[in-house]
Amino acid sequence: MSDEHPMSYDDKLRQTNRDALWALGALGAVVLVWIVSGFGLAGVDVRVAGVPLWVVTSLLGTWAAAIVAAIVLSRRFVEFDLEDADKAEAQVSDHE
């Protein structure tokens, strides 16, 4: 990475902890879409290409919601070098 201030190992750990919470939030959003687009529309008596509306909305809707979630998450998930930039520093702190 060409950053002038590469992330320290601790920064990266903090980042991944935040990322995990975002993924949980995304799960909540997809579950909500799944419920509303499926059970929520199950009572609507409309057919799309011979199939009940809820089938189309829940299958395509949930899939689309997951793809949107993956794209949003990938934007949030900052790229960083998986190699340890501060291994030297880490070894010093190991000897404390």
Add this chain to the structure above:
Amino acid sequence: MSSSLGFASLIPVILFLAVAIGMSVLIRQRALTSAKGKSFVEEYYIGNRSLGGFVLAMTTVATYGSVSSFVGGPGQAWVIGWGWVYMAVVQVTALFLLYGILGRKLALIGRRLGAVTLIDVIRKRYGSDVLAILSAAIIIVFFATTMIAQFVGGAKLFESVTGYSYTTGLVIFGIAVILFTTIGGFRGVAWTDALCGIVMLLGLAVLAGGILDASGGWNACMDTIASNHPEMLEPLSAGSMPVGLYFTQWLLVGVFTFCLPQSAVRCIGAKDTRALNRAMIIGTVVIGFMMILATSMGVLSAGVLKGDLASYGGSVDNIIPTAIVQSLPPWLAGVAIIGPIAASISTVSSLLIASSSAIIKDLYIAHCEHYGRPTKERFVVSGGQAITLVIGALVFVLSLTPPSVIWKINMFAFGGLETAFAWVLVMGLFWRRATKAGALASMGGGVFAYCLCMAMGWKLFGLHQITIGISVALILMIVVSLLTKPESDATLRDFFPARR
């Protein structure tokens, strides 16, 4: 089965398997020349952490998509209707949960520790050899039963579609998968998985075309279903698809699949964070397409197979093979069956290499290190490949005449692995207070409670036993951890940032 298709239906499968073996030989040669001087274990079990986004996504999806996604699941959909597809679509969350929650942190920590297996990470996090041995034992038992079930499922399908015997099928693809896994190692498995993922999609497309053609087109197919089985158009399927089943399927095949060790270990093999991000998007697109299409095949089959279950041998597993035979000419049927066969062997290959790593890396090498004995690189090189071959051969022999108990064990292998690893991994990575005793209690107690309830048929509120296993594992993890001393700062140093 009314008709068998004969030799023409064998050609696509044999071609596909030959390509897979050729691929793993090439990958091995390339790896040998490029990875000179690097450790064999790093290359053979984690492919020197070199997987890019596309291969990473495909290997995860192919490992996850098993023969039951292509045969058993669609068979259920033939009975239940669109509700079963509505349930199956929850699997679209698997990939972003895997890469979002575990992926990045595991990849980061894995490099820092030089971890090759998931158990390496668990051992270091909790500083416990006993926990590592328990993890390895659980992985070996549950993986072996899953592999046998994949072999049996693939060979049965082969038998009923081609008309050649069960054993012929098993010999053809069983020996191929054992060979290319032994030869190619983790990197070979990942690349052949990518190939499998692609032919799984191809097989599905062919089958979809065949079924729609045989049922007189989409509209005719939908009309047949609407007049014969109106309940197949309701999410609850007139009571055969209760809300409780949706809930437990969300846990079993949706939310907790990211904790399966065979999925999680793939994150350690990622090249960089860009690969993880790309795999998350590609994987979500592919898994959604695959699961929706594969499961829908069962619903569409109701437009062709109009009898009751008894007229198809009384098992939902016969639905897809029958649909293939009745709707496709032999050579196209041969293309359609490489879908489920690819699903079967891509799951087996990943479990096989992971089982081998559990024995060589997590048991043998760890044992030597514990007692301060040097490990001979030459022994590890030949031993690693020999163990892969031996486990493969054992699983193969057991699959020839599968013991009936295997089915019972396999049915709960998925839930058992989730119960064992979910909280040990999640709490280990995100909760400082999780302790060695907490992890041991969670893994041991959770799996025990789960297996006991499964064996006795005990349920809470009529829900699948995964709810019991996962709850017991969570409670034990929290209570026992809080009752015991926190792990030392030195142990936690690689897993948690310094407190600010």
